[in-house]
Amino acid sequence: MSWTRKILLILGFLSTLAVIALIAVAVTQNKPLPKNxxxxxxxxxxxxxxxxxxxxxxxxxxxxxxxxxxxxxxxxxxxxxxxxxxxxxxxxxxxxxxxxxxxxxxxxxxxxxxxxxxxxxxxxxxxxxxxxxxxxxxxxxxxxxxxxxxxxxxxxxxxxGQEEGAYGWITINYLLGNFKQSGWSKLLHSLRSISETSGALDLGGASTQITFVPNEFSSESPENLLYFRLYGKDYLVYTHSFLCYGKDQALQQKLARDLQTVENSSLFDPCFHQGYQRTINISDLLKNPCTSAKEKQFPFSQLYIQGEGDYQKCRRSILKLFNKTNCPYSSCSFNGIYLPPLQGDFGAFSAFYFVMNFLNLTGEQSPVALDKVASTIESFCARPWDEVKTAYHQIKEKYLSEYCFSGAYILSLLENGYEFTEKNWQRIHFLGKIGxxxxxxxxxxxxxxTNMIPAEEPAVPPLSHGSYVGLMVLCSLVLVSVLLFAWLLFHKPKCLQKGIV
Ligand SMILES: O=P(O)(O)OP(=O)(O)OP(=O)(O)OC[C@H]1O[C@@H](n2cnc3c(O)ncnc32)[C@H](O)[C@@H]1O
Ligand SMILES: [Ca+2]
Known part of the structure; x- marks a missing residue:
């Protein structure tokens, strides 16, 4: 055996040892720490x-x-x-x-x-x-x-209400991963320029919030603007919370209004199913701050409500809750509250989701157009109460009796209140959970x-553990292949020599 061959053999042996050592180190020494x-x-x-x-x-x-x-x-x-x-x-x-x-x-x-x-x-x-x-x-x-x-x-x-809106917006954008992208996803996101945040729409029982990053900055109504610096990026967020416009209080407001027009203790209500009846205590209805501005003196103490199941009439009566006449800003939602032009996608949750999910209108399978949403709610409202009760006997009567009103209220709030249109309706995503x-x-x-969202982007190792191990294995494989190739070239085994000749 010539000296060059011997040296090559030793080098090959040492390199193989080095490769084994490299892989062993990659796998054993760089293990992620046990989870705490x-x-x-x-x-x-x-x-x-x-x-x-x-x-x-x-x-x-x-x-x-x-x-x-x-x-x-x-x-x-x-x-x-x-x-x-x-x-x-x-x-x-x-x-x-x-x-x-x-x-x-x-x-x-x-x-x-x-x-x-x-x-x-x-x-x-x-x-x-x-x-x-x-x-x-x-x-x-x-x-x-x-x-x-x-x-x-x-x-x-x-x-x-401002905190409620802002934290809802932080929650969904945190869960959707909109604040910080690392590594490959950052590159992909910047290529597709989708590093935008999603707006948040929350509908509770007593209040409702709308929160989003508007397209351009306006200082018209500073009390509706919040500034955040999250993961090294600045966000100027618009938010407003409407007290008394959650779905329960909106119904109370509507009933208190209707009460002003009745001549006796009976009220026909288009927002409840035909055949549905409910008795409410007038003093209870009028004692809360959302209804207390109304006339209080009535010759009867109880109001007997009878459903009519008329969606169009229901929408008209809900419309009266939104005062669109007076706007001291360049644009308003209702009741003289500033609202910049709507921008981007919106995640709509809590009662927005509960109600739309019940009506199969969340559009998870395929997006539902606004006119289809309206016609579905219209036909649901038109179903007699007996039929509805039998079809959904497993659902609490309190919830079931109010899906017609709630559906109509959600459309009024979004269409008439915030002025979502057929065009940007598809940008509302009704979601209950994210992950x-x-x-x-x-x-x-x-x-x-708990200070878990830092203002500045924290330093992160350039490679994750998986990518690190992967790269080590890849490099080792390349090294082994090169060595094998070199050995074949110098050693020229007999079988190959024959083939070449
Ligand atoms: O935010 P605030 O206004 O304080 O109210 P909340 O936090 O109690 O409001 P939720 O989002 O929990 O619920 C909103 C409304 O939806 C009702 N609700 C909850 N679960 C529901 C379901 O499964 N189907 C229909 N309605 C539901 C609930 O009674 C409220 O009227
Ligand atoms: Ca809530």
């Missing part, structure tokens, strides 16, 4: 009910986008906390069962470090306008209960309060 899971709890004390959410995320990825996930939701039995105004000390204990459920989901050694927040929305805003001391007592009661849990209590407060997390303000609230 953190948890957080947020209670959404809405006007109609309270929901408890448990979120989890890997501790070492805290500042990435889209890593926090909802792992549990618990619906608190009974009314929302604002419904305890006459028994304020019972508000806190009503949450106990869901808090126990959270104790089971979260490993006990992590209870102490798990933050728990409670945010109350429009129901408590209204109660605090109507009876401030009752609202304070309700909040003290829930605070007492939350402090008695093993979790780390971080506060129970009424959040503003495993519910769309709503709670996740954005927790991300903000």
């Amino acid at each position: 899971i953190k948890y957080g709890i947020v209670l959404d004390a809405g006007s109609s009910h309270t929901n408890l959410y448990v979120y989890e995320w890997p501790a070492e990825k805290e500042n990435d986008t889209g890593v926090v996930q909802q792992v549990e939701v618990c619906k608190v039995e009974g009314p929302g906390i604002s419904g305890y105004s006459h028994a304020t000390e019972e508000a806190g204990p009503s949450l106990a069962q869901c808090l126990r459920q959270a104790e089971e989901v979260i490993p006990s050694k992590q209870h102490q470090e798990t933050p728990v927040y409670l945010g109350a929305t429009a129901g408590m805003r209204l109660l605090s306008l109507e009876n401030k001391s009752a609202a304070d007592k309700v909040l003290s009661s829930v605070e007492k209960t939350l402090r008695s849990t093993p979790f780390n209590f971080q506060g129970a407060r009424i959040i503003s 495993s997390s519910d769309a709503g303000w709670t996740l954005g609230y927790m991300l903000n309060l």
Whole structure:
């Protein structure tokens, strides 16, 4: 064997050893660290009910986008906390069962470090306008209960309509991954210029929010503008919350208006199905701040409502809730509230989703045109109550009886209130969940309060663990092939020599 051959053989052997060592190092030394899971709890004390959410995320990825996930939701039995105004000390204990459920989901050694927040929305805003001391007592009661849990209590407060809108917008854009793209997806997104955010439409029982990034900046109504710097990008966001325009309060407003026109205690209501009847207490109807401006003196104490099932008439009566006459800005939604031109896609959640989902109008399979949406709601409203009740006997009567009104109200709010048209209707996406997390303000609230969304883009390793191992294996394979080729070239095995000759 010549010296060159011997040297080549030794070199080949050493290179093979190096390749094996490289792969071994790539696989063993660069393993991702074992997962350290953190948890957080947020209670959404809405006007109609309270929901408890448990979120989890890997501790070492805290500042990435889209890593926090909802792992549990618990619906608190009974009314929302604002419904305890006459028994304020019972508000806190009503949450106990869901808090126990959270104790089971979260490993006990992590209870102490798990933050728990409670945010109350429009129901408590209204109660605090109507009876401030009752609202304070309700909040003290829930605070007492939350402090008695093993979790780390971080506060129970009424959040503003602006916060509700903004945190809903943060939640959906965080979950959709619109804030921060890394690596390949960043390149793809910039090529397709789709780094835009999605607007957020939330419809609760007592208030509704619209939030989006307008096309151009206008300082007409500064109270509707919020500034955020997230992951190194600036966002100027428009938001408005309409108190009393959640779907329950909108119905109360409509009934209080209709009451002004009745001659006796009977009211024919086009927004309920034919054959449906409901009796309401007039003093209850008129005592809340959304209806209290109305005339209060009536010679009867109860109102007997009878459904008519007439969609067109229902739309006309809902239209009266939106005052479009007076706008002190370049453009308005209603009631003299500034609204810049609508821009981009919108995620519509909570009751927007519940109602459209019931009516099979979320367009998950194929987008539903606006006129088709209207005709579907029209035919649903026209169905007699007996038939509807039999067809959907598994659905709570309170919800079922109001899908006709709610469908008509949603279209009025979007079409007449915000002026969505046939053209941009398709840009509204009705969504209940994104991945495993519910769309709503709670996740954005927790991300903000735990400082999980940094203002500047955090430094990230250029390659993920998977790509790193992949590249190492690829390089090693190339090296092996080159060596094999070189060996074949120099060694010239007999079989090849024959073939060549
Ligand atoms: O935001 P606020 O105004 O405080 O109210 P909320 O938080 O309690 O409001 P939700 O989004 O939970 O619910 C909105 C409305 O939808 C109703 N709702 C909830 N689940 C529903 C379902 O499955 N079908 C129909 N309606 C539903 C609920 O009673 C409310 O009237
Ligand atoms: Ca809500």
